[in-house]
Amino acid sequence: MFITRFAPSPxxxxxxxxxxxxxxxxxxxxxxxxxxxxRIDDLDRSRCRAEWxxxxxxxxxxxxxxxxxxxxxxxxxxxxxxxxxxxxWEMGLLYPCHCSRADIRAAAYAPQEGAALHGPDGLIYxxxxxxxxxxAGPVPDxxxxxxxxxxxxxTLDEPPEFFExxxxxxxxxxxxxxxxxxxxxxxxxxSYHLAVVLDDAEQKISHVIRGAxxxxxxxxxVLLQRLLRLPTPVYHHHVLIRDENGKRLAKRDDxxxxxxxxxxxxSPRDIRRMxxx
Numbered sequence: 001m002f003i004t005r006f007a008p009s010p011x012x013x014x015x016x017x018x019x020x021x022x023x024x025x026x027x028x029x030x031x032x033x034x035x036x037x038x039r040i041d042d043l044d045r046s047r048c049r050a051e052w053x054x055x056x057x058x059x060x061x062x063x064x065x066x067x068x069x070x071x072x073x074x075x076x077x078x079x080x081x082x083x084x085x086x087x088x089w090e091m092g093l094l095y096p097c098h099c100s101r102a103d104i105r106a107a108a109y110a111p112q113e114g115a116a117l118h119g120p121d122g123l124i125y126x127x128x129x130x131x132x133x134x135x136a137g138p139v140p141d142x143x144x145x146x147x148x149x150x151x152x153x154x155t156l157d158e159p160p161e162f163f164e165x166x167x168x169x170x171x172x173x174x175x176x177x178x179x180x181x182x183x184x185x186x187x188x189x190x191s192y193h194l195a196v197v198l199d200d201a202e203q204k205i206s207h208v209i210r211g212a213x214x215x216x217x218x219x220x221x222v223l224l225q226r227l228l229r230l231p232t233p234v235y236h237h238h239v240l241i242r243d244e245n246g247k248r249l250a251k252r253d254d255x256x257x258x259x260x261x262x263x264x265x266x267s268p269r270d271i272r273r274m275x276x277x
Contacts, residue, residue, distance in 0.1 A: 002034025004207045006060075007196070009041040010052035013257035014059050017211065017241040020275040024238055025209040026065045027277070037203055038067040042075045043188045043195060059258040063268045072203065074195050081190035084198055084228060085139060085183060092134030093152050093227065094183065096143040099128050117176070120216040124179035145184035149175050152227060160222040164215070164235050171219035181220055193220050201230040212237045241275055 006022040008014060014022075029036035038060065042048040060067075088094050099107075107126040108117070117124045130148060139145070153159075153174060161170040171177075183194045200208065215237040225232045243256070261271060 001204075002029060002032035002207060003037065003203065003205050004029050004034070004209050005037040005039050005200070005203060005205055007039040007041045007199070008056055009044065009047075010049055010056055011044065011047040012052060013259050014056060015241075015256045015258065016271070016275055019059075019063060019258055019271050020241050020277065021209065021211060021238065022060060022065060023063060023272065023275070023277055028207070028209060034206075036065070036067055037205075038065075038071045039199060039203070040071055040073045040075075041192070041195070042073055043190060043192070045075065046187065048075075055259065059262075062262060063258070063271060072199060074190075074199065077195070077199065077202075078189045080198055080202070081184075081194055082139075084194060085145060085190070088147070088183070088227065089139045089145075091155070091227070093148050093155070094139075094145045095129060095131050095135055095148060096140045097125075097129040097146045097180075097182070098144070099125075103128065117179075119178045119181075120220060121179075121181055124177075125181075127180060130180060142186055143184070144182055144186050146180040147183050149178060149180050152223060156223075156226055160219060160226050162218060162222045162232055162235055164218070164237060169219075171222075174219060174223070178220060183224075193217065193224065197221050197224045197228070197230065200233060201225070201228075205233050207236065208233045209236045209238065211240050213240060 004025045006018075006025050008018055008022075026036045028034075038057075040053060040056070042053070085094065104123055104125060107128055108123045125146065129146070134148070134151070159170050160174075161168055163169070181193060182191050184190055218235055218237070222232050224230075258271065261274075
């Protein structure tokens with residue numbers, strides 16, 4: 001059964017890039033006689049707004065997309081994420097981190113470190129809080145938790161490979177190129193990486209269709225799937241919709257918001273033509 005999804009965050013208006021991703025997934029599901037799901041990524045409660053969620057439903061319906069109801073919301077799944085974190089903690093793969101972004105930046109750019117390295121989450125964590133042995137006791141509450149990448153990889157019999165549009169991808173040296181990623185944030189309970197993996201498994205997602213900007217993150221997701229004994233979907237990372245200067249669109253780019261084009265009298269067919277569908 002072909003099942004895919006579109007999982008926007010209600011932190012601003014959907015733009016042409018969102019329209020392309022959602023319509024591409026919806027078209028593929030229809031072609032495969034499968035299911036297209038809408039999921040709301042609302043972990044960041046400080047930035048999510050109810051009015052933006054309403055706008056998401058309205059814009060997607062206007063584009064002609066349909067999906068089963070009710071939709072899954074990440075804010076309602078915190079106990080599931082916490083349970084997964086507890087399992088990884090018991091495996092000795094997590095540790096609390098008290099570094100701020102400024103701390104990480106200062107350590108990464110220290111003269112003795114050489115050129116700072118960047119990974120899927122930005123600056124690669126220098127390991128400041130990483131303990132020599134796994135921490136004991138209960139999982140800390142309201143603490144940032146990082147995955148000990150070296151220990152995690154050591155538990156696997158084979159690297160976390162995946163298929164991207166039929167091409168096998170085998171990540172190389174994730175300790176150096178990815179680092180110890182955050183799986184739980186102080187203010188959100190879970191990170192995007194952990195939530196998306198658990199949500200895809202819960203919804204039995206067979207195919208993940210998303211932007212090329214998330215291709216580097218996929219190796220993290222496949223690693224977590226292996227650690228948590230979850231299935232790995234087939235991945236398709238599509239091209240990004242960019243402006244006339246080649247810059248990828250962001251939610252703050254209201255000039256290319258779907259709602260703006262609607263207000264100008266454009267049709268869903270116009271939007272499809274604008275994004276190459």
